[in-house]
Amino acid sequence: MKAKLASVIGAVLVLFTLAPSMPAQAGGDASARAARVEKSLLPGIIISGRPAEGRPLAERMSALKIPGVGIAVINDGKIEWAKGYGVAEAGSATPVSPRTLFQAASISKSVASLAALRMVEQGKLALDADVNGRLISWKVPENDFTAKEKVTLRRLLSHTAGLTVHGFGGYAADAPVPTLVQVLDGKKPANSAAILVDVLPGSINRYSGGGFTVMQQLLIDVSGRPFPDLLAELVLNPLGMGDSTYEQPLPSNRRERAASGHRPDGTLLPGKYHTYPEMAAAGLWTTPTDLARFLIEIQRALQGKSGSLSAKMAKEMTTAVKDGYGLGLSLQGTGAEARYGHGGSNEGFRCNMIAFVEGGRGAVVMTNGDAGSMLGAEIFRAVAREYGWPGPKPRVKTIAPVAAADLAPLAGRYELRPGRTLVVTLEKGTLFIIDGKEKVELYPESPTRFFELVEENDLEFVTGPDGKISHIAIGQLKARRIADPSRDQD
Numbered sequence: 001m002k003a004k005l006a007s008v009i010g011a012v013l014v015l016f017t018l019a020p021s022m023p024a025q026a027g028g029d030a031s032a033r034a035a036r037v038e039k040s041l042l043p044g045i046i047i048s049g050r051p052a053e054g055r056p057l058a059e060r061m062s063a064l065k066i067p068g069v070g071i072a073v074i075n076d077g078k079i080e081w082a083k084g085y086g087v088a089e090a091g092s093a094t095p096v097s098p099r100t101l102f103q104a105a106s107i108s109k110s111v112a113s114l115a116a117l118r119m120v121e122q123g124k125l126a127l128d129a130d131v132n133g134r135l136i137s138w139k140v141p142e143n144d145f146t147a148k149e150k151v152t153l154r155r156l157l158s159h160t161a162g163l164t165v166h167g168f169g170g171y172a173a174d175a176p177v178p179t180l181v182q183v184l185d186g187k188k189p190a191n192s193a194a195i196l197v198d199v200l201p202g203s204i205n206r207y208s209g210g211g212f213t214v215m216q217q218l219l220i221d222v223s224g225r226p227f228p229d230l231l232a233e234l235v236l237n238p239l240g241m242g243d244s245t246y247e248q249p250l251p252s253n254r255r256e257r258a259a260s261g262h263r264p265d266g267t268l269l270p271g272k273y274h275t276y277p278e279m280a281a282a283g284l285w286t287t288p289t290d291l292a293r294f295l296i297e298i299q300r301a302l303q304g305k306s307g308s309l310s311a312k313m314a315k316e317m318t319t320a321v322k323d324g325y326g327l328g329l330s331l332q333g334t335g336a337e338a339r340y341g342h343g344g345s346n347e348g349f350r351c352n353m354i355a356f357v358e359g360g361r362g363a364v365v366m367t368n369g370d371a372g373s374m375l376g377a378e379i380f381r382a383v384a385r386e387y388g389w390p391g392p393k394p395r396v397k398t399i400a401p402v403a404a405a406d407l408a409p410l411a412g413r414y415e416l417r418p419g420r421t422l423v424v425t426l427e428k429g430t431l432f433i434i435d436g437k438e439k440v441e442l443y444p445e446s447p448t449r450f451f452e453l454v455e456e457n458d459l460e461f462v463t464g465p466d467g468k469i470s471h472i473a474i475g476q477l478k479a480r481r482i483a484d485p486s487r488d489q490d
Contacts, residue, residue: 040386116157131152138185243289
């Protein structure tokens with residue numbers, strides 16, 4: 001199951017769960033603090049009564065088959081340190097440096113949102129006007145939903161516009177790349193569905209990369225500029241993000257510094273990386289240092305010290321519209337624990353960024369491997385412990401004694417999706433789940449609730465109306481029971 005269920009779930013936008021404040025380690029210069037972080041990555045789950053020992057970064061990179069990682073840490077409103085680890089491509093000798101480019105994936109949405117809000121402050125766009133009034137090259141298809149409520153920029157940026165298409169898979173190096181209008185219409189060679197409104201705008205929060213693709217077209221139509229040029233002018237250049245670009249495909253003069261993407265098993269992504277014409281949603285190439293500059297700019301704007309955004313607009317950006325999402329940012333916590341950021345998941349790349357509203361603190365982790373989300377979480381926990389942040393902290397789990405007779409009815413086959421079957425087996429009183437070639441032990445918290453330590457998932461066996469197990473709930477996923485243990489065969 002290693003790095004497999006995580007790849008099904010995709011990018012997680014939750015920044016992290018806060019816990020009571022953790023004591024900071026002894027101080028020292030930035031290099032000493034970085035060294036302590038490198039030696040003490042923390043797992044997400046600790047079993048009660050067992051020691052919680054930190055794990056070396058290099059060891060975890062090897063275990064998760066992630067060739068390269070970039071980290072930047074913000075302290076007291078400044079980038080305190082930024083380092084690269086490993087290699088830009090498996091099998092190569094090119095080291096990851098602080099200037100190595102990674103695909104930011106959905107973090108692209110946050111940076112693009114700042115450009116849209118700058119255009120609002122310039123009087124070129126309005127947050128609450130119908131975007132069809134300004135779109136030229138393409139229009140949001142009208143229907144009964146849009147007759148009642150309109151698609152607005154505020155709703156696009158907060159995932160409340162009712163638009164479809166969660167995310168995008170990109171285009172392999174040898175595949176034809178569609179125009180932006182072809183993506184919006186879902187017409188070949190686009191590999192995603194048409195983007196349209198299928199629920200009442202403003203009624204729910206539903207993550208939509210499609211909505212940010214509409215926003216991309218809106219900015220192009222209003223400005224009359226190519227999107228990469230516009231974003232360089234409005235955000236990248238003013239913030240000193242000189243190593244960043246929205247150009248897709250990546251231009252040849254930047255490819256020498258680009259990391260290559262890797263599959264969960266550590267093998268190179270064919271063609272090294274995909275092309276994303278959905279630039280606002282997924283197309284930014286950048287570094288942890290440049291993203292740290294972006295996070296700091298928002299902190300400065302909230303204090304009224306930014307030349308790019310007013311304090312009023314920065315407050316709008318970091319205020320939840322619905323269900324913990326602001327304008328281009330995922331939000332959590334209140335008061336001193338309030339923080340903002342975003343995660344990202346492109347083919348072969350995983351990344352995350354987090355910053356506190358107060359105190360000038362934050363961090364960015366970018367990886368060139370599909371298991372990078374787990375590694376990033378471990379790094380964030382180590383940084384939090386080192387700097388005394390009010391979290392994150394590993395969850396402490398207690399193993400409950402459960403008789404083998406109570407575990408036996410749980411064994412069997414479960415279908416996660418067509419063609420994807422999980423097998424649960426009971427061996428000498430211990431429950432295991434098998435996903436392909438991976439066999440993972442399940443630890444009981446009750447006769448029906450379990451956890452595992454490879455991907456740190458919580459699992460619950462759910463009973464149907466007939467009193468028999470109907471499915472396994474794994475986070476938001478469901479694996480349907482498809483066979484009785486007595487008939488289970490490989």
